[in-house]
Amino acid sequence: MVNRVPGFEIDDGETLRGFGATAGNVLVNGERPSSKVLISEQLKRIPADSVARIDLISGSSSNVDVRGQTQLVNVVLKQVTQGASSPGTWVVDVRSLQYSNRIGGQFQLTKKFSLGETADLTLDFQVPNLRGRVESYEAVRNPAGTLTRYRQQFGQPNQIGLQGSGVLKWRPTAQDTIGLNLQYSPTWNTNNSGSIDYSPSGAFERSRFGFLDYTDNYTAELGADWEHRFSPELSVKAIALVTSNGVNQDDIYNISTPTGTAGPNGLAIVQTISRTTEGGERVGRGFLTWRPNTTHTIDIGAEGAFNFREVTLDIFNDTGAGPVATVLPVSDTRVEETRIEPFITDVWKISPQLTLESGFIYEASTIKQSGDEVKEREFSYPKPRLIATWQANETDQLRASVTREVAQLDFAEFGTSINVVDESSLIGNPDLEPEKTWRARMEWEHKFGKRGAVTVALFHDQVEDVQDFIPRTECGEHCR
Secondary structure, X not given: OHHHOOXXXXXXXOOOOOOHHHOOOEEXXXXXXXXXXXXXXXXXXXXXXXXXXXXXXXXXXXXXXXXXXXXXXXXXXXXXOOOOEOOOEEEEEEEEEOOOOEEEEEEEEEEXXXXXXXXXXXXXXXXXXXXXXXEEEEEEEOOXXXXXXEEEEEEEEEEEEOEEEEEEEEEEEOXXXXXXXXXXXXXXXXXXXXXXXXXXXXXXXXXXXXXXEEXXXXXXXXXXXXXXXXXXXXXXXXXXXXXXXXEEEEEEEEEXXXXXXXXXXXXXXXXXXXXXXXXXXXXXXXXXXXXXXXOEEEEEEEEEEEEEEEEEEEEEEEOOOOOEEEOOOOXXXXXXXXXXXXXXXXXXXXXXXXXXEEEEEXXXXXXXXXXXXXXXXXXXXXXXXXXXXXXXOOOEEEEEEEEEEEXXXXXXXXXXXXXXXXXXXXXXXXXXXXXXXXXXXXXXXXEEOOOXXXXXXXXXXXXXXXXXXXXXXXXXXXXX
């Protein structure tokens, strides 16, 4: 339904730190769920016949739970009758995966229950099951563009998992609303992987076949929020969010060359790789909303967060004389970040046609790294924004915005990882800094008829401290 709103496109939000800056552009009953699960995924859990209506909100609005968006959709749900429950919805998705000659699919069951006059519970259960097969070719060239070798690659992934989630909404008093979100997703994945390298003339150079086992992985999230309304002009809201994830992966590869027969079972090398990752986030956010008059709505509050990621990477090669460790820099490390963000926002209804939203966030954070690399750094960034919306007439609207954003640091890039098939390693960089961007955007939207709209946008991004990869080459058997 939301995908079919004229002139609107779902935005799942940014991959940024914390909670406030990650909001998408879809609300449910005027509120943003206390969850960082993609809003497009959350919409799949709402039965179609539970929807009363969908409202399109253009421009900043003082009556919704998200700031910094120029356009929003609000999904308004029907009230469940006391003691009743909505019809359960189920989806069975069976697919034949192209080129793999294998069958995959997904099962989903969703049901909403009334727990009385003031509470309702929605439960969702999914079983994804994807079994694929891939064959591809890759050419390797030097900086001059000359072919140095080509590679035939094979893969047979098996992705099996479970996902259970629950959303509880409770209104204990006329002034209070409490929400609770819970999701847990274990997965059991494996992958048969292989590659064969050939010289430019087609002569066999090397093969690498292995088995990847990801049988102990999970993601989990628990979110809660409480809102108290003192009066129509004054309210407070508190949000707490805890996420956790873990990955354990064990690989074993058999590597052969035309002359390599010294290793076990007549193979050149048996390579084993063990990797572990544990990560998580803890977020607390609180703010006060005050409407001093009919033209201004002011939000003032603060958000605090703690993020961490711990990784290990162990590589051993055995040519028949026993395992020998391969040591890479920054392969065992832990990264932690502590951050605080006070903020203030004002939505000013200058006239019935013109709205101006102004906001300011000040971010201060400390990043610590331990293990193979020991380092501690402090950062601080001001993040202002200004958003204007002008409703020129019934069919035309102009929206303009200027914002400063600070990107989420990918903690995976602080530690080293390895791609065995492509024979490449991503060496961790303990000196990473967040990417900073000034964004300017202007949009014109014209509606025609009841179901048509066209939007034209002009935008410019000024990026500082661009995050990218720096290629480093170490000569080995394939250097030319």
